[in-house]
Amino acid sequence: MSRANEPMDHEYDGIQEFDNPTPAWWHLIFLGSVVFAFVYFVHYDLNPTSWTIHDHHRVAQVRELQRMFAEIGTLKPDERTILTVARDPKWGAVAEGIFASNCRSCHGENGEGLVGPNLTDDAYKNVKVVTDIFKVINGGAANGAMPAWGVRLHPNEQILVASYVALLRGKRLTGLAPDGEVIAPWPEVGADAPSEAPADAPAEG
Amino acid sequence: MSQVSVPDESARAGVPETPAREGVQEFVYDDAIVRLFMGATLLWGLVAMLVGLLLAVQLAVPQASFSLPWLTFGRLRPLHTNAAIFAFAGNAIFAAIYYSTQRLCRARMFSDVLSRLHFWGWQAVIVSAALTLPMGITQSKEYAELEWPIDLLIAVVWVGFFGVNFFWTLARRRERHLYVAIWFYIATIVTVAMLHVFNNLWVPVGIAELLATGTMPGPEVMLKSYPVYAGVQDAFMQWWYGHNAVAFFLTTPFLGLMYYFLPKAAERPVFSYKLSIVHFWSLVFIYIWAGPHHLHYTALPGWASSLGMLFSLMLWMPSWGGMINGLLTLRGAWHKVTQDPVLKFFVVGITFYGMSTFEGPMLSIKSVNSLSHYTDWTIAHVHSGALGWNGFMTFGMIYWLAPRLFQTRLWSTRLASTHFWVGTIGILLYVISMYTAGITQGLMWRAFDETGRLAYPDFVETVTRLIPFYWIRAAGGALFVAGICMGIVNVLMTWRNRSRPYDRPVHRAPALAREYADRAPTYVPSETVSGLGHKAERFVRADWHRRWERLPARFTMFVVLAVVAASLFEIIPLFLVRSNVPTIMSVQPYTPLELAGRDIYVNEGCYNCHSQMIRPIFAETKRYGEYSKPGEFVYDHPFQWGSRRIGPDLAREGGRQSHLWHVLHFRDPREVNTNSVMPAYPWLLAETVNFEEIQARVDAMAMLGVPYGDAMHNAADLARAQAEKIASEIVEQGGDVGLADKKVVALIAYIQRLGTDLFKAPAADEAAAAGE
Numbered sequence: 001m002s003r004a005n006e007p008m009d010h011e012y013d014g015i016q017e018f019d020n021p022t023p024a025w026w027h028l029i030f031l032g033s034v035v036f037a038f039v040y041f042v043h044y045d046l047n048p049t050s051w052t053i054h055d056h057h058r059v060a061q062v063r064e065l066q067r068m069f070a071e072i073g074t075l076k077p078d079e080r081t082i083l084t085v086a087r088d089p090k091w092g093a094v095a096e097g098i099f100a101s102n103c104r105s106c107h108g109e110n111g112e113g114l115v116g117p118n119l120t121d122d123a124y125k126n127v128k129v130v131t132d133i134f135k136v137i138n139g140g141a142a143n144g145a146m147p148a149w150g151v152r153l154h155p156n157e158q159i160l161v162a163s164y165v166a167l168l169r170g171k172r173l174t175g176l177a178p179d180g181e182v183i184a185p186w187p188e189v190g191a192d193a194p195s196e197a198p199a200d201a202p203a204e205g
Numbered sequence: 206m207s208q209v210s211v212p213d214e215s216a217r218a219g220v221p222e223t224p225a226r227e228g229v230q231e232f233v234y235d236d237a238i239v240r241l242f243m244g245a246t247l248l249w250g251l252v253a254m255l256v257g258l259l260l261a262v263q264l265a266v267p268q269a270s271f272s273l274p275w276l277t278f279g280r281l282r283p284l285h286t287n288a289a290i291f292a293f294a295g296n297a298i299f300a301a302i303y304y305s306t307q308r309l310c311r312a313r314m315f316s317d318v319l320s321r322l323h324f325w326g327w328q329a330v331i332v333s334a335a336l337t338l339p340m341g342i343t344q345s346k347e348y349a350e351l352e353w354p355i356d357l358l359i360a361v362v363w364v365g366f367f368g369v370n371f372f373w374t375l376a377r378r379r380e381r382h383l384y385v386a387i388w389f390y391i392a393t394i395v396t397v398a399m400l401h402v403f404n405n406l407w408v409p410v411g412i413a414e415l416l417a418t419g420t421m422p423g424p425e426v427m428l429k430s431y432p433v434y435a436g437v438q439d440a441f442m443q444w445w446y447g448h449n450a451v452a453f454f455l456t457t458p459f460l461g462l463m464y465y466f467l468p469k470a471a472e473r474p475v476f477s478y479k480l481s482i483v484h485f486w487s488l489v490f491i492y493i494w495a496g497p498h499h500l501h502y503t504a505l506p507g508w509a510s511s512l513g514m515l516f517s518l519m520l521w522m523p524s525w526g527g528m529i530n531g532l533l534t535l536r537g538a539w540h541k542v543t544q545d546p547v548l549k550f551f552v553v554g555i556t557f558y559g560m561s562t563f564e565g566p567m568l569s570i571k572s573v574n575s576l577s578h579y580t581d582w583t584i585a586h587v588h589s590g591a592l593g594w595n596g597f598m599t600f601g602m603i604y605w606l607a608p609r610l611f612q613t614r615l616w617s618t619r620l621a622s623t624h625f626w627v628g629t630i631g632i633l634l635y636v637i638s639m640y641t642a643g644i645t646q647g648l649m650w651r652a653f654d655e656t657g658r659l660a661y662p663d664f665v666e667t668v669t670r671l672i673p674f675y676w677i678r679a680a681g682g683a684l685f686v687a688g689i690c691m692g693i694v695n696v697l698m699t700w701r702n703r704s705r706p707y708d709r710p711v712h713r714a715p716a717l718a719r720e721y722a723d724r725a726p727t728y729v730p731s732e733t734v735s736g737l738g739h740k741a742e743r744f745v746r747a748d749w750h751r752r753w754e755r756l757p758a759r760f761t762m763f764v765v766l767a768v769v770a771a772s773l774f775e776i777i778p779l780f781l782v783r784s785n786v787p788t789i790m791s792v793q794p795y796t797p798l799e800l801a802g803r804d805i806y807v808n809e810g811c812y813n814c815h816s817q818m819i820r821p822i823f824a825e826t827k828r829y830g831e832y833s834k835p836g837e838f839v840y841d842h843p844f845q846w847g848s849r850r851i852g853p854d855l856a857r858e859g860g861r862q863s864h865l866w867h868v869l870h871f872r873d874p875r876e877v878n879t880n881s882v883m884p885a886y887p888w889l890l891a892e893t894v895n896f897e898e899i900q901a902r903v904d905a906m907a908m909l910g911v912p913y914g915d916a917m918h919n920a921a922d923l924a925r926a927q928a929e930k931i932a933s934e935i936v937e938q939g940g941d942v943g944l945a946d947k948k949v950v951a952l953i954a955y956i957q958r959l960g961t962d963l964f965k966a967p968a969a970d971e972a973a974a975a976g977e
Binding site for chain 1: 305308309311380382384385465468469474475476477478479480481483487502507508511512515516518519521522523525526529533571653654656657658659662663821822823826827828830832857860861862863864865866869877878934937938957964
């Protein structure tokens with residue numbers, strides 16, 4: 001065996017080497033990592049039934065959407081939904097998050113307008129009735145100045161953010177000057193809407 | 206071996222190889238070349254770290270690019286990394302190799318001319334890098350950014366000057382066996398050559414055009430090249446290279462350095478010869494496989510990603526073998542560590558090596574990587590390696606070499622100790638702040654609130670939060686720079702006190718005899734052990750390896766076999782198995798204008814801050830959209846996946862913002878986003894696109910197999926038409942007139958295309974729809 005702590009019978013430019021054995025723990029961890037690698041690869045990569053990261057992602061996506069939208073199901077882009085859904089504090093907060101991720105960079109922090117128009121006044125460029133907001137979000141407008149979000153956002157998310165935008169109207173925040181035509185006020189909607197939660201509640205975030 | 210001193214005049218370069226009687230030869234070592242490399246190390250070290258410091262400040266204060274093109278983060282970051290790796294660490298390993306190889310082989314370097322060509326050639330590479338990178342002349346592959354003419358120069362200097370000189374010195378050595386340091390040098394030279402060549406296979410756009418049309422394009426096109434690989438394969442080759450640049454440029458030569466200078470400085474024998482053998486071969490074989498861990502959760506096939514992770518885990522012990530052999534060599538010499546700044550630097554350097562090589566395997570575990578990737582955690586990791594391991598091993602070596610090369614005492618041991626403490630505190634401030642920043646940002650990206658929305662939906666929030674850490678990092682970097690300044694002063698003052706002329710000790714040793722009988726095996730088989738036991742015992746005794754050590758050609762061949770075999774196991778399936786990159790019918794080549802815009806994206810180094818790779822992680826698809834598919838990148842020569850998100854991912858940026866928004870954002874990002882840290886790019890609105898030269902770019906892409914169809918003949922016209930359309934849309938959206946020929950329009954064309962093909966109907970359907 002190796003002769004511990006005895007220099008070997010050679011030297012290079014005065015440098016000697018001991019004949020010490022490699023530490024046992026070194027061998028054990030090294031072999032352990034080799035065995036682990038083998039088992040891992042067989043289990044995850046050679047096994048056709050094992051899950052890929054894409055399977056995990058799909059499940060996470062479905063589960064998260066269920067968690068998010070189980071309560072409201074599939075929303076419809078109709079007048080009533082768009083005028084009410086973001087009044088609910090919870091859904092208003094969700095809608096504000098969608099607005100923050102996707103709309104702020106052009107329409108400003110609170111919709112006061114930046115590159116895109118001010119959304120808090122009564123003048124609109126591509127909207128005549130409230131459901132047009134959804135159409136503009138879904139399909140875009142003005143030659144791509146307003147991008148289409150149809151393939152980027154879940155339909156519920158498009159409706160939620162349309163609702164958020166509809167409820168921005170009338171806040172008249174200081175920002176870009178009104179642009180486009182002044183249109184008729186939104187119609188009144190039924191009393192079963194949670195009116196105690198005003199539309200501007202979520203805007204505090 | 207005996208020594209006598211002779212005055213300088215008698216020992217001219219390369220002379221006294223006079224064969225004396227009975228085969229004893231006299232020779233003098235070439236230390237002048239070591240002095241040159243050592244000086245260059247300090248000079249470029251200072252430059253590399255000053256650029257790093259400027260970049261650190263720019264992240265906290267984006268205005269620190271002063272709206273100057275050549276001072277932007279995207280152009281300077283490659284200069285910083287290249288200078289730190291190839292100029293600072295590069296010159297350091299050359300100093301180490303030229304000093305130690307001569308002594309370990311008992312031979313002067315084969316050719317003084319090649320030594321000088323190597324030195325000046327390498328400095329020419331560095332100067333060309335320092336000139337071209339700030340001008341935006343880049344291949345955009347990390348640590349391989351230098352354009353094709355410089356690639357050629359590197360190959361000539363590395364193989365033709367350095368390699369030939371080194372191996373010929375081995376051939377003329379007077380020491381029978383090769384010491385472990387030399388093994389590591391061999392692995393360095395052959396593997397770096399292989400990595401460099403195969404990651405830099407390109408088509409030079411200008412040369413291709415010259416050959417095809419006989420007309421000479423302008424300098425911008427002449428210096429441009431496209432890699433032969435695209436998308437997934439390009440990414441794989443790049444990180445096969447990138448990871449092994451760390452392995453064979455920043456690890457193996459520094460281990461060789463450690464194996465020579467540490468036992469010299471400590472005056473202790475190396476802890477274990479057996480450990481040297483087993484950790485050398487395992488390191489050389491396993492390192493090569495680990496590259497794909499830079500591409501976890503990307504469009505790289507899962508099996509390659511798994512191999513990258515598993516081989517990284519297996520690499521833990523081979524790496525630690527070096528650390529153990531280093532630290533345990535100090536047994537019996539720890540009292541010297543308190544006295545000697547050289548050993549202080551070595552101890553902390555080796556400790557950082559141990560920490561980095563534990564952290565590396567940990568970061569390569571997929572689930573850890575899903576948090577750390579694209580964040581400052583990676584930055585912390587590389588700097589604990591670069592500043593701690595490479596930096597401190599270099600400084601330790603320089604403080605040991607300076608008095609010996611200048612043949613006088615070190616000017617100030619105290620100043621060297623101060624350098625050590627200032628540097629150590631600098632590294633700690635740097636890495637701790639960057640760990641915190643990295644984990645903070647990684648957690649912020651994936652945080653959801655109770656309603657199921659992203660807790661930090663606005664990307665810039667996750668950047669603003671890091672600014673305090675960026676200041677701490679800058680302070681740490683400043684301390685490290687202060688340390689290197691102390692080192693420079695100390696070496697300069699030592700140089701002033703040098704002995705004049707230098708003593709040139711003449712060494713004597715016999716040339717190697719042709720015949721050599723290996724020592725009889727020390728193992729005597731005993732009757733009580735089985736046949737297998739005999740074999741195992743013989744293997745463990747390693748007499749077979751001792752034999753290899755005296756056969757450099759065979760030893761080198763085994764190293765080549767190890768690295769080539771390991772590479773091919775991954776490369777062959779990735780290039781030949783079609784299912785790795787499933788075709789997506791709707792993905793089409795970039796239009797000529799988009800291609801020109803893409804080249805601007807590459808020149809500006811956008812990939813240094815923006816990834817183009819959405820991982821299949823829910824928080825990520827929620828923020829950026831559908832995850833990236835391998836088939837989306839088949840026309841991406843080179844790939845632009847990036848490795849760090851200082852800004853948001855851009856893989857699905859196409860159509861997300863209006864053209865006008867992009868114009869305003871390029872002019873001054875803070876116009877549309879107060880907290881943005883992106884530099885302003887006003888020149889993109891002023892400089893014009895050279896439409897006539899787009900044809901050359903299209904033709905080069907077509908040579909690489911990109912199906913360009915019509916654009917093969919009228920690229921300039923197609924590009925002009927698309928530019929006019931975008932410019933008029935900008936005007937409609939309320940923007941300035943007259944942008945049609947400006948670079949910004951080409952860049953916008955490219956950005957608006959990003960990630961949109963996936964959602965289009967396949968080309969055939971489109972044609973049918975148009976015919977209706």
